[in-house]
Amino acid sequence: MTTARTPRPVIQVSGIRKTYGATVAVDEVSFEVNDGEIFGLIGPNGAGKTTTMECVEGIRKPDRGTISVLGLDPFGQVYKLQDRIGVQLQQAQLQKRIKVWETVDLWASLYKKNSADAERLLDQLGLADKRDAWFMNLSGGQKQRLFIALALINDPEVVFLDELTTGLDPQARRAIWELVRGIRERGKTVFLTTHLMEEAERLCDRVAIIERGRIIDIDTPQRLVDRHCPERIVVLATSDPAAEERFRAIPRIDSVVRSDLQFTIRGQGDDLVTEVIHCLSESRIRVTDFRMIVPNLEDVFLKLTGHSIRD
């Protein structure tokens, strides 16, 4: 979002379809991921996020459609591609009794390019004091950080992160988000999947909403909200008897609902809040409570699919 340069796609997906038996996991999925952005594929569990991502990573072959990553065909040139990308898989495990340093050392030996310094990477990810620990004895957050280290070990051009923070506590989650922002700052492209709308909102420059194997819309989180959920709501409380009449006079509002001392004012667009504040100050209405309810990606999802992402 901060860049003004013309977007250059590093991932191009066009009309892919993947079925497992009679189940259509992914259908007619097309999107592009631009150089240097964090792109999120968001949707509920089972929507086709992982299948799509694994096709792009070259570990699954779509039945139809074309994919290009860094100019390569992911399935046909999978080893060439693997050398240039970093991958974190959903719910992956390692050998129970492999040590942290052995894992990093093994991974470092697998790639041609190896400019990322393994020890420094462990240090940056807060794993330096765990380098001799067995994988099975790491906490969930430590395991995820190790998988991030493995995804970064070859100094990749594109990093794939599949459900990165699932199962982590909020604190560990925030720490991981910081790491992902750091990846972008080093000029890498990040392609991630998540079913957490907050994660998508805080991390992603652009998101694609996927539902039942199909992409419904793609844009920045802000523009998706503006496009699909322009409603704004102001909730306030006042004992001023003249208030209700004044609120109804605000231009372009949809409704004013009163419940005892509390008013719920609905309208369209960002101007609503300004108009309400203007009205309060002009009429010198004293309020004891003032809240805005601003829609987010979760509401967008609900609006587009008719059900909550948590269902």
Next chain:
Amino acid sequence: MLRGLWKLTWIEIKVFMREPLGAFGTVGFPVLVFLVIGRVAGRNLPAPSLATSSFLRVSLPVLAALLIAVSSVISLITIISIYREGGILKRLRATPLRPRTILTAHVIVKLALTAATLALMVLAGKRYYPIGMHVRWLGFTIALLISTLSVLSIGFLIASIVPTARFAQPIGAAILYPMIAVSGLFTPINSMPPVVRAVARVLPMTYAVSLLEGIWKGDAWPAHLVDVAALATVFFACTALSAKVFRWE
């Protein structure tokens, strides 16, 4: 292109040695069976007949060697199914590692383990076995490694059909141990019922027993070319088939 093979192999050896029961279950158990049965059989018969002495001299060492091979193979089946279930195989595949490199590393680990266990058996046998161990053991080691490789290729097929890691060990055991029973080690192939005989003829264990017994007794290799050819055929057939049916996740 086998980049990463030696590092991966060495890590797999270390990881295996860290298993609490890994080393004993695979290395110690066959040696223990060999020594205990040897002592019991040696003690109960103060004047060994020709039959017992042939049992102590040939059959028991060959049985112990086969147990070594089979426990290596069962260990392979178990590890592969655990790795598949845990997504470890998939994680290793999402790197420039070639699939065959990942599997070759496991084969090397199991062959090394087999050789090490055999060495331990020979060493322990020289000291504690009632009739001692007098064998050309370089030849015998090679014979055992050929046999193990052949059975390992069946192990990969079994690892492909095992539904979950929980069933890996019992299914592996249920397939492999009966193969020993009809291998001709206990009953000569020719005195078996025709149906069993036909089954025995297509199982690699039968040729492994023939090869191991022969080499143990001092036969020259040319006398066992048929056995080696049969074991090689099984290896190439199962490897080709595994390449088609092996499941990575």
